[in-house]
Amino acid sequence: MASETVIPTRVKICGLSNEATLAAALEAGADWIGLVHFPRSPRHVALDRAAALSARARGRAERVILLVDPDDALAAAAVAAVDPDLIQLHGGESPDRVAAIRALTGRPVMKALGIATRADLAAVSAYAAVADRILLDAKAPPDSILPGGNGLRFDWAILADAALPPGTMLSGGLDAGNVAEALARTRVGAVDVSSGVESAPGAKDPDKIAAFVAAARAAR
Template sequence: MQLQTKICGLSDPQTVDAAVAGGAAWLGFVFYPKSPRDLTTEQAASLIQRTPPHIGKAAVMVDPDDMLIARVLAAGVTALQLHGRESPARLAELRRHQVELWKAVPVRTRQDLDVADNYRGVADRIVYDARTPAGTLPGGMGLRFDWTLLQGFSHPLPWALSGGLDAANVAEAARSTGARLVDVSSGVESAPGVKNVDKITAFLQAAARL
C-alpha cells in the first residue's frame, strides 16, 4: 500500500492547492489560538471549499469545547484530530458527530505508547507525535521521537506518524516504523506557520516514491 500523507497547518490557497496537486490524502487545519497556524473557521471553510471531496480534512484542536467543534464541523472538516488531554470518555461523547476521531499520543519513552490502548473503541486513529517540553505547543515544533520505539509495538488502532518529518527523512521514517500515514507540518515550512509550496511538493514526491 502506498504511503499516505497529511499536510497539516495549511492556511492559504496556494499551499492547499500544492498539497492537493501533490497527492496528499489529508489536509490539516489548526484551530488553536496559541499556534502560529491558527485559523478562523471562516478561513478554513474557504480553503475546504477548494478541496476535492476525496481528500480528508482534519481539524487539529487542543481540548476543544462543543461550540468550537460545532463550528469546525460546519466548515466542512471530516476528522477531529485532538492534541490535548481529551479523555476516552470525551472521545466517546464526540462519536455522535459521525466524523473520524484521531487522538494524538505524545511520545518520549516506550511506556508512552501504551496510552494508545486507552482509546481503543473510541478513536479511529492514533497520531504518535513527539512529546514537547512543558509550556510549549503540543505539536508542530519540528521535534521527533526515537522511531525505533515503534518497532515491534502492537498497535491497538490504525495510526499515523508525526513529529520532525521532512522530505529528507520521510523514507527513513516509513522504513523504520512501518508507518502507512505520515503527518507533516513544520517540515514543509519556511518559517513557523508559513507553508512553502516547494517543500510541500518535495515532501509529497519523496513519499510517493515509497
C-alpha cells in the same frame, strides 16, 4: 510468482492557511489537508477561513480540522463551519472525551498522542477503542505553548515490535529528507507533516510540500 501489492503511504499536510499552499498540497497528491483552529498556533485559522479552504479541497483530499481540548460548543461550531471529514484532537482529551466528541459531532476522530518513551505507548489501546485513527507525535517540551508542530521527532526505535492499531499515523520532526527512514523503521502506513514543509513557523513552502509527498510515496 505473483508480485506483492504495494500500498502507497498516505500523507497528511497539516497547518495549511492560504489558497496557494493548499493548492500545492492538493497538486502534490496529499491524502489529507489539515486546518488548525488553535489561537496560540502560528498555523491558526479562524473557522470562516477554514471553511473557505475546506470548500476548495472538497472531493480532492480528506479535510481535517485540528482542535485542542474543545468544548461541545466549539466542536459543534467547527463541524458546522468546516464540514470536516475528520476531527483531529491534539490536546489532553481523555478516552471518554474523545468518545463524547465523536458522538456529538457524528464525525470520525483522530487522537494525537505525545510520545517520548516506550511507556507512552501504554495509552494507545484505550484511545484506539474510541478513536478512528491514532496519530503518534513527538511529545511537546514542558515549556512549549503548542501540543504539536514543534519540529521535534521522537526515537522511532520506541515503536519496534509495538502492536499498533491499523491506520496509525506518524508525526513529529518529519521532512523530505527523513520520511523514508521513518517509514522503514516504524512500518506505519501514514505520515503527517507540518513544520517540516515550512520556511518559517506557519509559512508553508510549496516546493517542500511537493518534495515531502514525493519522498513519502517513493519510500513504498
